[in-house]
Amino acid sequence: MTSKQWLEQTSSLLECTQKHELTAQLMETLQQQLGLSDCVLLVPSVDGRRLILSQFRSDNCLKVDPQAEWDVTDFSHPFAHVLQTGKPMVLDYFSLAYWREEVKFVQLVSGLPQEINLLMFPLIQDRHVSGLLIFAVSVADTKEMLQDQQWQHYCGVFMRHWQLLSTVASQSGQASFLADSLSQAKDEIRHQKSLKALSQVLVGEADKMYKLRGEILRVSGTDLSVMVQGATGTGKELVAKAIHDHSLRHDEPFVAINCAAIPENLLESELFGYEKGAFSGAHAKKRGLIAQADKGTLFLDEIGDMPLNLQSKLLRVLESGHFRALGASKEEHSNFRLVAATHVNLKQRVDDGEFRRDLYYRLCQFPIHVPALNERLDDLSLLVNHFINGFNRHHRREITGVRYETLLKLKRHSYPGNVRELRNIIEYACALTSHHGELEVSALPEFESAELIDIGCISSVEGDFGDIEDLRLAVAEFERQVIRDRLDKFKGDRAKAAMSLGMPKRTFSHKCLKLEINE
Numbered sequence: 001m002t003s004k005q006w007l008e009q010t011s012s013l014l015e016c017t018q019k020h021e022l023t024a025q026l027m028e029t030l031q032q033q034l035g036l037s038d039c040v041l042l043v044p045s046v047d048g049r050r051l052i053l054s055q056f057r058s059d060n061c062l063k064v065d066p067q068a069e070w071d072v073t074d075f076s077h078p079f080a081h082v083l084q085t086g087k088p089m090v091l092d093y094f095s096l097a098y099w100r101e102e103v104k105f106v107q108l109v110s111g112l113p114q115e116i117n118l119l120m121f122p123l124i125q126d127r128h129v130s131g132l133l134i135f136a137v138s139v140a141d142t143k144e145m146l147q148d149q150q151w152q153h154y155c156g157v158f159m160r161h162w163q164l165l166s167t168v169a170s171q172s173g174q175a176s177f178l179a180d181s182l183s184q185a186k187d188e189i190r191h192q193k194s195l196k197a198l199s200q201v202l203v204g205e206a207d208k209m210y211k212l213r214g215e216i217l218r219v220s221g222t223d224l225s226v227m228v229q230g231a232t233g234t235g236k237e238l239v240a241k242a243i244h245d246h247s248l249r250h251d252e253p254f255v256a257i258n259c260a261a262i263p264e265n266l267l268e269s270e271l272f273g274y275e276k277g278a279f280s281g282a283h284a285k286k287r288g289l290i291a292q293a294d295k296g297t298l299f300l301d302e303i304g305d306m307p308l309n310l311q312s313k314l315l316r317v318l319e320s321g322h323f324r325a326l327g328a329s330k331e332e333h334s335n336f337r338l339v340a341a342t343h344v345n346l347k348q349r350v351d352d353g354e355f356r357r358d359l360y361y362r363l364c365q366f367p368i369h370v371p372a373l374n375e376r377l378d379d380l381s382l383l384v385n386h387f388i389n390g391f392n393r394h395h396r397r398e399i400t401g402v403r404y405e406t407l408l409k410l411k412r413h414s415y416p417g418n419v420r421e422l423r424n425i426i427e428y429a430c431a432l433t434s435h436h437g438e439l440e441v442s443a444l445p446e447f448e449s450a451e452l453i454d455i456g457c458i459s460s461v462e463g464d465f466g467d468i469e470d471l472r473l474a475v476a477e478f479e480r481q482v483i484r485d486r487l488d489k490f491k492g493d494r495a496k497a498a499m500s501l502g503m504p505k506r507t508f509s510h511k512c513l514k515l516e517i518n519e
Contacts, residue, residue: 006150009033010157019165023055026158030133031057034151037116038062038136042079044072044129051079051132061136063111068104077102082120083129090142091118117142121152125159191217194246201242202235203386206376212239212368219366220246225318227363228341230370233420236341237301239370243339244297252296255289255336260302268310269326278327290323293336303363304342304349311356318362338363373415373422377470380411383419387426388439399430402439404516408473413447480515483508487517 009029016022023041031039037059042051051070058064072080078099082089091099093114100106109118116136123131133155137145145151198213219226220243228236237256244254262270269279273288290298300306306314317323318338322331340363349355373380384402392399402410406429415421429443468474486497498508512518 003150005033006154010154013154013158014161016161017165019162019169022158022162022165026155027055027057029154030135030151034135034145035141036135036137038064038134040064040134042070042132042134044083044131045069049073051083054131061111061113061116062109062134063107065104065107068108070102070104074102077105078120079105079132082122082132086122086124086127086129088122088146089120090146091120092139093117112136115139119145121155123155123159125163130159130162198242198246201238203382204376204379205382206371206379208371208376209379212370215366215368216242217246219243219368221248222366223337224365225337225363226339226365227346227367228339228370229346229367230341230343231372231418232343233418234370234372235419236343236370237299239368240297240299240301240339240341244299244337247297247337249296249337253293254297254299255293256299256301257289258301260305264307264310267307268313271310272313272323273325275325275327278325282327288323288325290317290334290336291325291332294334296336298336298338300338300340302342303340304344304346304355308354308356311359315356315359315362318359373418377411380422381407383422384410384426384439387423388430391427391430395430397430398436399433400436400438403441404476404514406439406441406444408477409441409444409447411470411473476515479511480517483512483515483517 013022013025013029016025027039027041030036036057038057038061040056040058040062041054043054044050045052049072051072053064053066053068056062056064056066070077070079072083074080075084076099078089078091091109093112093116096109096112096118099109112118115138117139119135119137119142121133121135122129123133135145194217195213198216202209202213202216216239226240226243228239230236240256241254244250257270259267269282269286269288271288271290273286273291274282276282276285313323317334321333321335323334324331346355346360346364350357350360373383381402384407388399388401391397410422410425413425417424425445426439428445429439432443433439482501483497486500487494490496490500494508494512495505498505501508
């Protein structure tokens with residue numbers, strides 16, 4: 001082949017953008033232009049300890065096993081010697097008799113006839129052997145082939161382009177890895193910011209609140225229907241609003257309706273809307289809440305109280321997105337995300353035949369449970385301060401906090417109305433507290449005795465501890481009683497009271513301050 005033809009082949013080689021295309025082009029050119037019957041390309045493994053098959057073209061002079069590999073640390077085959085020396089090696093029919101130790105090599109050359117030599121040619125890049133070409137060459141052509149520099153230069157171009165593609169692939173992989181890592185870091189920062197923002201709305205450090213906030217962020221990134229379950233007053237609407245605010249629909253409407261607060265005969269018209277004259281009193285067209293929630297979120301509170309006939313219509317809207325206003329001749333379409341809430345056992349209502357089973361499963365694609373306040377009483381002080389701060393902002397007051405004794409009494413309440421009840425209690429107490437003052441026990445409303453949790457008054461070591469639910473508060477109350485008893489006994493003399501309890505006066509005074517004992 002002329003120099004011009006090799007130049008054209010080299011140009012075609014450089015047009016390859018993938019390594020498998022490059023090796024295929026190399027093998028095809030060598031076999032056709034050099035008149036070779038068999039041509040095999042071996043490349044080192046990643047760890048450099050093995051030679052693995054990359055490409056081959058065979059007319060059965062070489063018996064190629066596509067799965068064969070050669071250990072280059074084992075010098076029982078000639079490939080290892082070529083890699084070591086970096087020089088071509090030619091084995092004729094008789095020389096092959098000396099290489100009978102390595103089974104896979106023997107199998108490879110078992111079909112070579114006497115007039116064919118085995119030529120092994122190293123591909124060198126940056127003084128390192130980066131590949132090995134194996135040819136089945138006629139004895140007459142072997143010398144001429146070894147002296148031909150043009151195909152060898154062509155192989156050199158192949159190796160440089162191979163290295164370039166390897167470098168590009170490596171850099172691309174590193175760039176992709178860095179991009180993924182950066183994306184993950186940004187996602188984690190956004191996640192932490194969202195968690196922090198949620199903690200300002202859904203206040204609490206209990207494990208159940210951390211879990212709740214995590215579930216909200218997970219489901220916010222989807223369009224799944226969410227069922228928020230929890231007792232009355234736990235903040236189910238806050239959860240629904242948080243799901244909307246952290247979703248891709250946050251710039252669109254959030255439409256809420258309490259299914260239990262609207263009479264059954266009006267609920268359908270509120271949801272679907274109506275045309276003028278659709279029924280008596282329909283003096284003008286009204287757009288329903290489903291239409292208003294288009295591209296946003298529809299929140300159906302207390303969905304367990306929805307009538308059965310309306311449940312089937314809601315299911316159709318959820319499945320198709322289409323609905324028909326009362327009195328309308330044409331259907332409309334609304335693309336909304338549904339969040340429902342209930343304080344009742346909806347599964348039990350399904351079993352009792354009071355709620356459609358198919359609608360239940362459609363609503364519960366992602367169930368969320370909101371814990372009751374008595375499940376996380378350790379959060380009470382955080383909630384109290386949160387509500388005090390909210391009262392201060394709304395009413396432009398500066399109530400500084402809550403006294404320890406007041407907090408102790410608040411923790412003894414059972415809160416059947418949950419967080420909503422606590423908020424009402426705090427706002428009531430704030431209204432009775434002076435500017436720059438602290439919430440006193442006297443500002444709290446009267447609690448019914450049945451609603452109080454008895455933490456127990458420890459009068460002796462032999463007392464009944466069975467009813468204690470908060471050890472820290474019980475111990476604090478015990479200390480308060482002991483210190484007050486000693487102060488009464490010594491008529492307010494703190495030095496004598498401290499001495500009688502075996503503690504320094506400074507420690508005694510510090511405990512009085514901490515426990516808000518002013519005697």
